[in-house]
Amino acid sequence: MIRTLLILDGALVRGALAFVLSAQDDIDVVGEGDTGDDATALIRSLRPDVVVTDLGVMAGPHRRFACPALVLASQQQARRLVAAVRQQAQPCGFLGDHVAPQRVVDGVRRLARGEPVADARLAVAALNRSNPLTERETEILEIAATGSPAKDIAARLHLSPGTVRNYLSRVVAKVGARTRIEAVRIAQESGWI
Template identity: 55%
Template sequence: MIRTLLALDGALVRGALSLVLAAEEDIHVVAEVGRGDAVGQAVRVGRPDVAVVDFELIAGDAAAHRCPLLVLADPRRARGLYRVFFPGRTVGILASDVAPHRVVDGIRRLARRESVVDAELVLAALGADSPLTERETEVLRLTAAGAPVAEVAGSLRLSHGTVRNHLGRIARKTGARTRVEAVRVARESGWI
């Protein structure tokens, strides 16, 4: 039986993953926490074989937790992920939006002390190049400066529809729901 700790932000996500894991015969959730300051105590008390943790919860205090970690991180905010790696620590990393079966597989592999690595997440953590094209970056920079679609179109000599298409692709690539959120994600990622 693989004793597992869930340290994830958001009761809905944590509860849903707990239900998925409960259906597995070889995995038992020994504790669930939603705050970074509760992880250390949960590790000491629950003595898990593997901890599934949200990078945002443990980003500042990863070295304190002495069990194998399966870190779930948003690729757009993965810079600094290297802080969870240090000699003697078994760590796996997956994007936070992976399918549940990948988390289940990751738990099993970490329990066997095998590697679990999401290549796209590693590239994001290393500060890989922006996924935005040069034109999309120009559109987003003008949008970030407060220019409406018509002004962006005029400045770049594009049609309004083309600018809207660029903004739609930018939203998909950044995982944003709004232009403001796309600008924030791109700035945090160093793309603009």
């Protein structure tokens, strides 16, 4: 029996995946949580064979799992995936967060056997280091990196504050960030600004 722990943001997705995994004869979902803090405590107490998690949970500072992890990530998060997997002491597999549930089931089984699990699309996206930002988006993000608010960026570039906010929203989405600060960090780590 493969003891599996689910640490995923979003109760609906987590519950659906728990249902699918629990229906398997060889997989036992031993626990669920939605934050990195949950992961640390639950791994210690439940001692799972595999953790299924999302990149947001795994990529937390100093977050190292004490068992193999199957990471679900979006295409936009692929660049962050490499660094998150690299910090882990245990084997990690990764799949797109859009895959069919059976691929997650297969991934859990493969990780439990010590086999690699990788989504080819995510691997290609993670290795693609080209800058997805336009010249204007890069310029706006560079100014935003100094801490300037949208109003000041707009005045400096002769744009409206709404236009600047729209640019920043597109930048956040393109780099797979949740906030402007995270977008700046990703762009700096990738060498785009």
